[in-house]
Amino acid sequence: MKPHDFVLSATLLLGSVDYSQAADNTLPANASASDLALENARGLAGNDRYLKITEALQCHEIGPDGKPVDAGSEVVNVAVPPTQVFDNLYYIGGTRTGSWLLTTPEGYIMIDSMYGNSPETVTIPGMKALGLDPAKIKYIMITHAGPDHVGGAKYFQEKYGTRILMSQPDWDAILSPQVASWMLDTRPKSERPLQERDWAGSPVIDMVGKEGDTITLGGTTVRIFFTPRRADGGGLSYIAPVFDQGKPHVWATYGNTGVPTSVADRTIHRASIQRFQHEMKLAKVDAITSSHPFVDGSNLRISVLQKREPGMANPFLIGRDTAQNYLGILDECTAVVMGRNAAGLDDNGAPR
Ligand SMILES: [Zn+2]
Structure with a gap:
């Protein structure tokens, strides 16, 4: 089973439970290192629309076109x-x-x-x-x-x-x-x-x-x-x-x-x-x-900032915890690709 498949089934199992609430004991005992790291990265992104951009890109999530989100060199x-x-x-x-x-x-x-x-x-x-x-x-x-x-x-x-x-x-x-x-x-x-x-x-x-x-x-x-x-x-x-x-x-x-x-x-x-x-x-x-x-969500933040009105929060001010989570995603997603490679898969989680 590919890591993405696994998390899909975990999502069904957990229903609407937030990833960040998903304790480790909801993962099967044989969950791979990359599965665990991917769960961590998704948990750190939570529902933050900007961090989700970083997580999808760095962890090679599957995009709406059915291909891994790995657009770095092609942006x-x-x-x-x-x-x-x-x-x-x-x-x-x-x-x-x-x-x-x-x-x-x-x-x-x-x-x-x-x-x-x-x-x-x-x-x-x-x-x-x-x-x-x-x-x-x-x-x-x-x-x-x-x-x-x-x-x-x-x-x-x-x-x-x-x-x-x-x-x-x-x-x-x-x-x-x-x-x-x-x-x-x-x-x-x-x-x-x-x-x-x-x-x-x-x-x-x-x-x-x-x-x-x-x-x-x-x-x-x-x-x-x-x-x-x-x-x-x-x-x-x-x-x-x-x-x-x-x-x-x-x-x-x-x-x-x-x-x-x-x-x-x-x-x-x-x-x-x-x-x-x-x-x-x-x-x-x-x-x-x-x-x-395109990595850190700044493209979206800038477009939001341009419509900023008095009293609106600055989308670049994310708070200390979210700032930590951004780097945590970079870290966990590196663990994801390392785990996939160690299991004989490519960076996207597909057999090589
Ligand atoms: Zn560069």
């Missing part, structure tokens, strides 16, 4: 209207990848820079539409060295002298001969590997972000956490203060949402998630995003 990057999410935080980007811009009286800190062609096509037009000056971006802090996150950094470094920060393994990756070779690839775009399309080159090495470091600008301090998802990989996550209609809150952005492929790397990925969960708890984080708005 088309449709432009999203540049949006003020908090008093001092903006989203500028597309439905697939974007940047988070923290504003302070002394300039801006941007988390991630999208693709090589994004500064001129998305970031700068978006900022201008919001009345923000791109020359005021003092720092770009990179979550991880994917071309969809670090691609625009070179432009800002060269044009505005923006300081670029990422982890040492990520600097090593983007300054490697392999990445340099992307620039020399003269094949038509359609014939080039996905990761090197729209690559406009690497910034020159600048700031190395390490666990425990902070960047302070205009009275706002961003805390830096090393959250790799591979044995030799980099990755940083960030916690910063935000304000919603004048009230203080704590926002986090977790960098690496893509599940790596090997058991060793998945173990590291889970450890990073769990450790950051703990840091979030200590810091009282009550809002969390990633740089992929």
Whole structure:
């Protein structure tokens, strides 16, 4: 029986009982590790419409089209209207990848820079539409060295002298001969590997972000956490203060949402998630995003936020428990695919 089948029958058995109420003793004694992890992930999502998006995607639930919800690499990057999410935080980007811009009286800190062609096509037009000056971006802090996150950094470094920060393994990756070779690839775009399309080159090495470091600008301090998802990989996550209609809150952005492929790397990925969960708890984080708005529910949150009226809650303010549950889903869904693979199934739970 496939994990999805199992949970369907469990649902029938439990009737309308909330997953989060389903005690472990409702599962058969021989329930597999992936079944248990899937139940945990669904329980953490509960009836939260945003967390359900994350759970369906990360746990490869079966979508309405009968196929697993695994759209990560295929999500088309449709432009999203540049949006003020908090008093001092903006989203500028597309439905697939974007940047988070923290504003302070002394300039801006941007988390991630999208693709090589994004500064001129998305970031700068978006900022201008919001009345923000791109020359005021003092720092770009990179979550991880994917071309969809670090691609625009070179432009800002060269044009505005923006300081670029990422982890040492990520600097090593983007300054490697392999990445340099992307620039020399003269094949038509359609014939080039996905990761090197729209690559406009690497910034020159600048700031190395390490666990425990902070960047302070205009009275706002961003805390830096090393959250790799591979044995030799980099990755940083960030916690910063935000304000919603004048009230203080704590926002986090977790960098690496893509599940790596090997058991060793998945173990590291889970450890990073769990450790950051703990840091979030200590810091009282009550809002969390990633740089992929289709993963964390931000696409839907932004569309709700645009219709916000006085007195309506900000859909990005989810509370401390729900913020914990978001990362818990990333963790449990990694356990789901690990369990499926260990049982000889593919990531979707189908026989291989
Ligand atoms: Zn990415």
